[in-house]
Amino acid sequence: MTQVMKGVRILEVAQFTFVPAAGAVLAEWGADVIKIEHPVRGDTQRGFVNLGGQKVDPLRHTLIEHPNRGKRSVGLDLSTADGQALLYEIAKTADVFLTNYLPAARQKHRFDVEHIRAANPNIIYARGSAYGDKGPEREVGGFDNTAFWTRSGVGLSMSPAELEGPLSQGIPAFGDSIGGMNIAGGISAALFHRAQTGQAVELDVSLLSTGWWAAGAAISQATETGVVGRNRMPSSGASPGNPFLGSYRTADGGTIVLNTLTPGPYIRDIFQHLGVPEAADDPRFATAEALMTNWAEASALLVIAFSKQPFAYWRQHLKTSKCQWAPFQSLLDLTTDEQALANDMIVEVEAIDGGAPIKLVRSPVQFDHVTHPTERSPQASEHTETFLLEMGLEWDRIEALKTAGVVA
Template identity: 30%
Template sequence: MLKMLDGLRVLDLSRVLAGPWAGQMLADYGADVIKVERPGSGDDTRAWGPPWWGEGDGRTASYFLCANRGKRSIAIDMADSAGAELVRTLAREADVLIENYKVGQLARYGLGWDDIHAINPRLVYCSITGYGQDGPRAQAPGYDFAVQAAGGLMSVTGEPAEVPGSQPQKVGVAVADLFTAVYAVTAIQAALLERHRTGVGRRVDAALLDTQVAMLANQGSAYLATGRPPRRMGNAHPSIVPYQVFATADGHMVLAVGNDLQFRRFCELLQQPDWAADPRFASNAARVQHRGDLVGLIAARLTERSTADWVALLEPGLVPCAPILDVQGVFESEQVQARGMQVEVGGVPLVAQPMRLDGERPLSDRAPPQLDGDGDAIRAALAAGRCWP
C-alpha cells in the first residue's frame, strides 16, 4: 500500500457521499481517518439498501461501502456535551476535519470552525454543504439531485425539448457530490502545503452548487461568451459533429470524431470518401452547420453492421468510438480487468481508486468499518492520554 499521506490525521464527521468520498480519497493515500457516526444508526447510507453486502444484523448497504474504505469508526453523540468534548479531544491533534452538516449546526455543539480553530489553529477544517456558508440559500438542504437541477446540469442533459415527452434529466451517478469531494481534496491538500509555511490551517468552504456551476465548463463558457443559454441536445455535442450515439444493426454505439483528420479517416473506412470532400462536411464548423444532413447519412450507414463490427473496423483506424456497456459489461471488459479496477479489501468487493503513481494504485487495505467497530480501541487510547490512537 502506498502511504504518501502517512501520519496525516483526518477526523471525518461527514455522512452520505461528498464528505465520505473525500475522506476515502485521503485514506487511500495513506491518511489515518476516523469516522464519527451517530450511535445506533450511523451514516445514513448504511441503511440505503438493497442491495446489501453481508447477511443478518451485520449486513451493510453497498452504497455505504463505496465511500468509506480505509476508515475507523467510532459512534459519538455530538449533541451530548460529553460526546462533543470527545470530538474536540480528537480534533486537538487532527490535521484535517471534514464535515457536511447544515450551516451553523456544529457551532451549536461547540464544534464549529471558530471553536476548533481556537484549540487547534493548524487544523484544516473542510465544510461541505449544498449551497455554501453564505448567500440566501445557505440554509437550504443540498442534495445532489437538487443541485444538478439548480446548477444547470439538468438543463443541458436529456433529449431536446422538441422531442415529444422529453424532459430534463439527471446524470446516472451523483456527480455534484463526487466532483465536490474531488475539489475539496485538492483544496485540503493545498491548505496543508500552505500550512508547512505558515503553521496555520484554513477553512475550506466547499459547496455542491459552486462545484456544479464550475462543472458546466464549456457549456458555462458558451453562455458567458454569447449570452445564449445552451439547450438539451440528447447525446449530441453542441460544438462537434459527428459526436453522439448511433444505432447499429444490433444495438447502439458512440462515435466521437473530434477533428477533421479523424473525420476523413472515418469516411475512408466507411468507403464514403465523398463525404469528406463535400463542402458541407469538410470542416467541423461546416459539419455543425449541416448537422442534420450528415447525421442522417451516418445513421443509415451504421445500421448495416453490428456494434462489434464497427468498433473492430474503426478503433484500429484511430477513429474514436465505443460500445455502450452496462455495468456488468464494464467489469467484464478486458481493459477494465487489465487495469485492476475491481479490488477486494478485507473480503469486500470494491471499485479501485483510479489513480496510479509509478505504476502503483493508492488503495487502503482497511475494509469499510462496522458501526463503532473501532470505538472501544479509540476510547481506550484517549483514556490513556493519547489524543490520537
C-alpha cells in the same frame, strides 16, 4: 507503494456521501480517517432500505462502502458535553476536520470552526454544503439531486427540450462523488499551504459550486451569448456541422459515438473504416471545409454504414482507426472493459457477511502506477474501543463513557 497522505489524520464528522467521499479518497491515499458516528444510529445513510427501487442488503451496502472505505469508525454522542470534550481531544491529534453538518448543528453541538480551533489552532477546517457557507441560504440543506443536478442547470441542459419535462438524476451520489474529489483536492492544497507557510485555512466546497464547475464551459458560453444549450433527442446521425461528431446506431441497436472535433486529418481513415473509401475522394467530403458544408449528406452515409454491422463488430473494428470514438457502454459494461481493468479501476474489498468480495470503483488518481489496497468500510462504531485505547484513554474511563452512552 506511494501513500501520499501517510501520517495525515482526518477527523470526519459527516454523513451521507458528499463529504464522506472526500474522506474515502484521502484514506485510499494513505490518510488515517477517523469517522465519528452517532453511537446508536450511526451514519444516517446506514439506515437506507432501498436504493433506486432495489432493496439494500445492510451487510453489502454499496452506498456505505463507496464513501467510507478504509476508515475507522468511532461511536461518539456529540450532543453531550463529555462527547464534545472527547471530540476536542481527538481534534488535537488531527490535521484536518471534515464536516457537512449545517451551521446550526455545528453550533449546537459545538464543533464549528471556533470550537475545533480552540482545541487545535493548527487544524485545517473543511466544510461541504449544498449551497455554500455564505449568503441567505447557508443554513439550507440539500442533496446532489437538488443542488448539483437540479439547481445548477446541469439537469436541464442534459434534458432535450422536446421532452415533457427535464430528466431526473439517474445515478446515485453522482454530484456527491465529484464534489468529494473536489474537497480532497482542496484539503491536499491546504496541507501543502500549511507545510509551506504554517497557516491553517478554512475551505469550503458546495454541491452547487461542483455543478457549476462541471458545467463551467457551458455556463460561460451561455452568459456570453444569452443562449442556453440543451441536449438533443437521441437519433442516429451527426451533430450539425460535423459528420464525425455524433451518435450512430449499429445493426443490433447499439451506439457508437464519434467525437472527432477536427475532422480534416481523419477523412480518409474514417471513410475507409466504414467501408465507403470512395467517399474520401468525393468533392463534397474531400476537405474539412467541404465536409462541414455537406455534413448532412456525409452523416447519411455514416448512418447507413454503421447500420450494416452489429455493435461488437464496430467496437473491435474501430480499434485501428485514428479518429476519436467510443462505444456507448452501460455502467455494468465498464466492469469488463479491458482498458478499465488494466488501469485498476475496479478494486475489491471484503464483505462483512463473509461472501464474495464487493467490487468498488477506485478513486481516480493513481500514484506511481500502483493502486493503494482498499479496505472495506467500517461497521458503525467498529473501532471505538481500540482507537480510544490508542489515544491513551484508560479502560475505566472508556467503560464509564460507554455506561453513560457517550461512546459505543
